[in-house]
Amino acid sequence: MQNKNKSELNIERNLCQVNSNISKACKRANRNTDDIILCAVSKTKPLSDIETALSCGQHIFGENYVQELTSKYDVLGDKAEWHMIGHLQRNKVKYIIGKVSLIHSVDSIQLAETIEKESAKRDLVTDILLEVNIAGEDSKFGFTPESTPDAVVVISHYPHVRIRGLMTSAPYTEDPESNRLYFRDLRKLFDGIGRLNIPNVSMDILSMGMTGDYEVAVEEGSTMVRVGTGIFGARDYHI
Ligand SMILES: *Cc1c(COP(=O)(O)O)cnc(C)c1O
Numbered sequence: 001m002q003n004k005n006k007s008e009l010n011i012e013r014n015l016c017q018v019n020s021n022i023s024k025a026c027k028r029a030n031r032n033t034d035d036i037i038l039c040a041v042s043k044t045k046p047l048s049d050i051e052t053a054l055s056c057g058q059h060i061f062g063e064n065y066v067q068e069l070t071s072k073y074d075v076l077g078d079k080a081e082w083h084m085i086g087h088l089q090r091n092k093v094k095y096i097i098g099k100v101s102l103i104h105s106v107d108s109i110q111l112a113e114t115i116e117k118e119s120a121k122r123d124l125v126t127d128i129l130l131e132v133n134i135a136g137e138d139s140k141f142g143f144t145p146e147s148t149p150d151a152v153v154v155i156s157h158y159p160h161v162r163i164r165g166l167m168t169s170a171p172y173t174e175d176p177e178s179n180r181l182y183f184r185d186l187r188k189l190f191d192g193i194g195r196l197n198i199p200n201v202s203m204d205i206l207s208m209g210m211t212g213d214y215e216v217a218v219e220e221g222s223t224m225v226r227v228g229t230g231i232f233g234a235r236d237y238h239i
Pocket residue numbers: 041043064085086169210211212226227228229230239
């Protein structure tokens with residue numbers, strides 16, 4: 001039997017707990033657990049934490065910073081699947097193309113255009129989500145809900161980018177219920193864009209829900225939750 005240290009045991013237990021909470025939320029909403037993907041947000045956390053989660057069967061990891069993502073990728077490579085979830089500067093796109101399987105945080109047409117150019121250079125198609133500022137918060141990046149359908153149409157013409165869906169970070173709150181209507185609104189927008197059947201766009205990923213509110217997000221139709229603190233514990237600094 002392998003000896004596990006305290007942090008390994010915590011991560012293992014937390015992952016079980018989060019997966020079980022997702023299952024329960026699915027039951028309440030009459031959804032299939034297999035339709036929800038868990039992205040474990042490992043920003044600021046050491047490689048050893050990611051390795052522990054990998055050994056527990058967690059495969060997808062979300063990172064916020066290009067430099068941190070690439071240095072983790074240099075060690076683990078494709079043993080894990082990497083998602084970029086944080087605000088991305090256009091001049092840093094080149095460092096992550098071909099390493100990340102999904103960019104959640106595309107918040108402007110210009111950024112999508114840069115992803116197109118860098119992906120074309122490498123002869124790749126990069127999957128992206130458009131980030132929507134669903135609550136209209138000044139502090140957040142993202143398209144307004146009103147501008148999102150037109151942005152999808154423009155970006156759909158980029159051959160090396162494929163829109164897979166939408167992403168949002170709902171307001172920080174102690175009471176997850178207060179985000180329920182935002183999640184519902186984003187699901188409506190997601191379904192509405194899906195019904196347009198835009199060529200080269202597949203609306204199949206709706207990335208919403210974090211540690212404080214992922215169960216409500218699942219009840220409201222999320223297909224991908226991004227959980228950091230709930231798996232790896234509190235971060236040394238708040239992001
Ligand atoms: C940090 C972060 C998360 C995870 O937040 P937790 O509250 O720790 O679960 C999810 N999404 C984004 C975009 C983040 O920056």
